Amino acid sequence: MEGKDLTKGFLDIPVDLSLDLFQEIKKLKKEKxxxxxxHYYQDADIQDIADYIGDSLGLSQEAAKTNADIIVFAGVHxxxxxxxxxxxxKKVLLPDLNAGCSLADSCPADKFADxxxxxxxxxxxxxxxxxxxxxxxxxxxxxSSNAEKIVESLPKDQKIIFAPDKNLGAYIKKKTGRDMLxxxxxxxxHIIFSLEKIIQLKNQHPNAKxxxxxxxxxxxxxxxxxxxxxxxxxNYSVKSDATEFIVATEAGILxxxxxxxxxxxxxxxxxxxxxxxxxxxxxxxxTLEKLYNCLKYELPEINLPPDLIEKARKPIVRMLDISxxxxx
Ligand code: 13P
Ligand code: SF4
Numbered sequence: 244m245e246g247k248d249l250t251k252g253f254l255d256i257p258v259d260l261s262l263d264l265f266q267e268i269k270k271l272k273k274e275k276x277x278x279x280x281x282h283y284y285q286d287a288d289i290q291d292i293a294d295y296i297g298d299s300l301g302l303s304q305e306a307a308k309t310n311a312d313i314i315v316f317a318g319v320h321x322x323x324x325x326x327x328x329x330x331x332x333k334k335v336l337l338p339d340l341n342a343g344c345s346l347a348d349s350c351p352a353d354k355f356a357d358x359x360x361x362x363x364x365x366x367x368x369x370x371x372x373x374x375x376x377x378x379x380x381x382x383x384x385x386x387s388s389n390a391e392k393i394v395e396s397l398p399k400d401q402k403i404i405f406a407p408d409k410n411l412g413a414y415i416k417k418k419t420g421r422d423m424l425x426x427x428x429x430x431x432x433h434i435i436f437s438l439e440k441i442i443q444l445k446n447q448h449p450n451a452k453x454x455x456x457x458x459x460x461x462x463x464x465x466x467x468x469x470x471x472x473x474x475x476x477x478n479y480s481v482k483s484d485a486t487e488f489i490v491a492t493e494a495g496i497l498x499x500x501x502x503x504x505x506x507x508x509x510x511x512x513x514x515x516x517x518x519x520x521x522x523x524x525x526x527x528x529x530t531l532e533k534l535y536n537c538l539k540y541e542l543p544e545i546n547l548p549p550d551l552i553e554k555a556r557k558p559i560v561r562m563l564d565i566s567x568x569x570x571x
Contacts, residue, residue, distance in 0.1 A: 252340035277313035284495035338533035349428030350407035352376035379554035387472035433458035437515035451487035
């Protein structure tokens with residue numbers, strides 16, 4: 244759009260401080276037939292204004308079925324790209340284009356293409372936290388909700404490359420006993436939890452359940468009471484009889500956990516730095532002001548070449564089909 248500067252990766256337009264942004268965003272959504280999809284790692288106010296909040300699988304299922312004309316993705320770049328790949332005819336917006344992902348960045352397409360070429364008898368399963376280019380080199384996409392089922396849906400002797408998260412890959416490899424070559428990638432948020440501090444916390448809260456995301460390192464997973472995707476962790480915290488939980492994933496999820504179970508206590512697992520909890524610096528780039536500007540001016544928009552969309556779409560659709568077969 245002419246006159247709208249995107250050099251910073253977002254619209255740096257001052258927002259009138261007297262505006263009630265919740266009301267303004269609601270009005271714009273209605274006027275434009277737009278939907279806001281938010282990941283659990285977003286700030287609480289963004290989660291509260293969203294039409295749908297979920298994990299990566301839920302968000303892609305929601306994107307695939309929406310009738311909205313505009314999808315505003317309150318999440319990171321690979322998530323908005325996935326929505327665009329699934330709905331190429333829709334306008335997909337991301338409040339801040341700098342909202343990347345260390346895990347996606349750990350798997351450059353040229354290096355991955357070489358790795359794949361060296362292992363031609365392997366089928367490629369990639370975690371959805373990867374670029375559209377990696378998706379185009381993939382046979383089936385997975386998320387932390389369905390990775391185990393997707394691996395198990397393949398013949399037992401099928402050789403598999405699993406990319407890009409080595410921790411999720413190692414966890415699934417151990418659970419399924421399958422022959423998997425792992426790409427050496429990881430998420431900066433999930434690998435900096437401090438085992439020592441978590442053990443200390445467990446000693447201070449002996450009745451607390453440690454619940455962890457499979458992107459965490461094996462040493463953390465080994466002492467966890469429950470391991471699952473963000474949605475699975477949330478569901479577990481609701482259903483469990485326990486009243487205290489140490490949560491080893493990005494701290495944004497605590498908002499929904501606390502909302503669903505106000506009488507329970509949720510303690511963010513500490514990282515090995517001076518912070519008490521663990522935020523994803525990319526997820527937290529989105530703000531209510533950027534979301535408002537993004538919806539108002541319909542920028543920044545995600546656009547991808549049609550041939551890349553076509554190639555990247557197949558493994559995502561395969562994932563959605565297998566997930567539907569398993570009722571996920
Ligand atoms: P899920 O949403 O699948 O739980 O993954 C968490 C994550 O790291 C998203 O970036
Ligand atoms: Fe990427 Fe990790 Fe942030 Fe998720 S939490 S977006 S995997 S860096």
